[in-house]
Amino acid sequence: xxxxxxxxxxxxxxxxxxxxxxxxxxxxxxxxxxxxxxxxxxxxxxxxxxxxxxxxxxxxxxxxxxxxxxxxxxxxxxxxxxxxxxxxxxxxxxxxxxxxxxxxxxxxxxxxxxxxxxxxxxxxxxxxxxxxxxxxxxxxxxxxxxxxxxxxxxxxxxxxxxxxxxxxxxxxxxxxxxxxxxxxxxxxxxxxxxxxxxxxxxxxxxxxxxxxxxxxxxxxxxxxxxxxxxxxxxxxxxxxxxxxxxxxxxxxxxxxxxxxx
Numbered sequence: 001x002x003x004x005x006x007x008x009x010x011x012x013x014x015x016x017x018x019x020x021x022x023x024x025x026x027x028x029x030x031x032x033x034x035x036x037x038x039x040x041x042x043x044x045x046x047x048x049x050x051x052x053x054x055x056x057x058x059x060x061x062x063x064x065x066x067x068x069x070x071x072x073x074x075x076x077x078x079x080x081x082x083x084x085x086x087x088x089x090x091x092x093x094x095x096x097x098x099x100x101x102x103x104x105x106x107x108x109x110x111x112x113x114x115x116x117x118x119x120x121x122x123x124x125x126x127x128x129x130x131x132x133x134x135x136x137x138x139x140x141x142x143x144x145x146x147x148x149x150x151x152x153x154x155x156x157x158x159x160x161x162x163x164x165x166x167x168x169x170x171x172x173x174x175x176x177x178x179x180x181x182x183x184x185x186x187x188x189x190x191x192x193x194x195x196x197x198x199x200x201x202x203x204x205x206x207x208x209x210x211x212x213x214x215x216x217x218x219x220x221x222x223x224x225x226x227x228x229x230x231x232x233x234x235x236x237x238x239x240x241x242x243x244x245x246x247x248x249x250x251x252x253x254x255x256x257x258x259x260x261x
Contacts, residue, residue, distance in 0.1 A: 026065045027093045031056050031075055034098040040077055043099070048072035048084060075099060139200040144208070150189040190216045 031043045039060030046053025047070040056062045064073075071089055076082035080099040087093045134140055193213040199206050 023090050024065055024067045025070055025087065025089050025091065025093070026063075027073055027087060027095055028063045029061070029095040029097065031060045031062070031077075031097040031099060033080075034100045040080075040099065043075055043077040043097070045073065045075045045097075048074050134199065137199075138202070141199070142197050144193075144195045144197050146191075146193045146195070148189075148191040149187055150191075151185040151187050153183050153185040192216075 025047075031040045031045065032038060033040060039056075039058075041056055041058045041060055043056045043060070043062075044053060045056060045062045045064065047064065047066060047068070049072070050066070050068060050070060052064065052066050052068065052070075054062055054064060069089060071086060072084050073087050073093075073095055074082060074084040075097040077099060079102055081102050083097055083099055085095055085097075087095065130136070134142070191213070193210055195208050195210045197208045
């Protein structure tokens with residue numbers, strides 16, 4: 001009697017398991033490119049209307065199973081059109097996806113040269129040059145920093161043996177190149193000075209008190225060093241340079257000179 005009950009219980013469990021297996025929806029397949037046939041890894045595959053899904057492995061394969069009421073399966077991937085197919089619920093389904101690449105038609109874009117951005121800055125400089133001109137004040141005081149660099153270009157090979165370059169001959173390996181001319185140039189002297197400048201229109205007074213100065217590169221060369229010692233020479237040079245730049249900032253100069261920002 002006990003044996004018969006065990007047999008009946010076993011049969012019931014088997015039938016129940018088959019019923020539960022029959023109620024689940026199982027889907028297996030592969031996702032490929034419709035044009036090239038290449039497998040597509042990491043494609044999103046899921047039952048439509050649910051959160052049940054997965055991504056394909058590196059062989060483009062997937063396997064899904066659920067007991068929910070589902071009738072559609074969808075595959076989506078970046079750069080491809082999504083695709084949805086019908087499936088049989090409560091059964092095993094073999095579904096392979098062939099995804100079509102998605103193309104985007106863009107409107108033509110034409111790029112044309114605009115205004116030199118340096119001209120915008122120079123126009124503002126020209127517009128405000130009167131307001132920023134210190135000469136219109138009766139008196140003023142300011143701190144100044146002056147830097148002067150002396151460079152050599154068209155250097156002959158024999159120049160490397162000159163006494164002038166004995167202390168920094170290594171600089172020949174790191175010569176700069178002019179952006180405008182494209183020629184290499186060698187800095188042989190750099191002069192820097194920090195000063196306090198006082199100006200008064202009436203009675204006339206113009207005084208510059210140098211707080212610190214330094215010359216790099218030619219300290220031992222008396223001839224070139226003399227060029228830099230009188231600071232008033234630099235001031236005269238800068239005045240001439242100012243006259244040149246003042247004409248540069250005129251509106252008429254934009255068409256005859258090249259500006260690089």
